[in-house]
Amino acid sequence: MARKRQRPEAAPAELEMTPMIDVVFQLLVYFIVTIKPIDVITNLDVFRPAPDKNTPQDQKPPNLVRIGVYQDGYTVNDIPASPELLDQALGKVASIDAGQTIMITVSAVSEHGMLVKALDLCAKNGLKSLSVVSASN
C-alpha cells in the first residue's frame, strides 16, 4: 500500500502588527510636531499721528501723498479715484520713492473695509510709511 506523502502543514498566516504600529506612532509624532496651521490673518501696520494742539487747523497740508477714504470711493490728492486708479497712482509713487509717507484720511462714515482695501493696495505697492488720520465728517 502506497503511503500518501503528507504535506507539511502551512503555518497559520499571521500578520506581524508591531512594525506597523511603530510606523504609525512615528507618523503620528511627525505630524504633530510639524503641523503648523496656515496663517490666514494678515496685519496691516499703521501709524497714527497724535493731534498736535499747537498746529492751527487751517494750516496748509504738507507735501505728501494724500488718500481720502470716503463712503463711496477714494480720492488721491483730492482727485476722485477708483480702486484701480488708486493702485496705479500708488504704483507710480512707489516707483519714485517707496519710503514716501502716505497720509490716509478716513471719513467717519466710511466702512472699515474701504480703509483695509486702501491699506492693502499700499502694501501691494511696497509702501510702508502709512499714517491714518480720521476725519470728523
Next chain:
Amino acid sequence: MRKQMPDAKMDMTPMIDIVFQLIIFFVVTVDMQNKALETSVRMAMAPNGPVEEVKDPRTIVVDVEADGTISIMRTPLGEGQLLAILKKAVNTSGQSTPVVIRGDLEAKHEVIKRVMDVCGKAGLWKLRFAALKEKA
C-alpha cells in the same frame, strides 16, 4: 508528556483602536485652533498684506463688529472698560504692546476711530488692522 502551554499572544486590536482614536483626536483639535478665530466679525480681504512671522504674545485683539460693538475675547466692552483694560496692559507689559483691531468690513470708521483714540489715551501706539489674507 507535559501539556504544552498555549502561546502567549498579545491582542493588538485595542491598541490599534487607541492609536486611531489618538490620530482622530489630534486631527480634530488642530482644526479647532482655526475655528477659534471665528467670530461674528467678517474681516475684509487684504491678499497683499504681510504675514506676521513672529507673534508677540502680548498682542491684544480688539474686535469691532458691524453694529459697532467693541469686544475683547467676545466680551463686549464700553469705552471706559476698554480704556481700563488697555491701561492695565500698559502697566504690565509696556507701551509697545501691539494692538490688533479686527474690524468688520462693514463697521463704520467712526467706531474704529474710537478704539484707536482709546488706544492713544492708554499710551499704546503699535496699532494694526487685521484682515484676511485668503479665504479660510
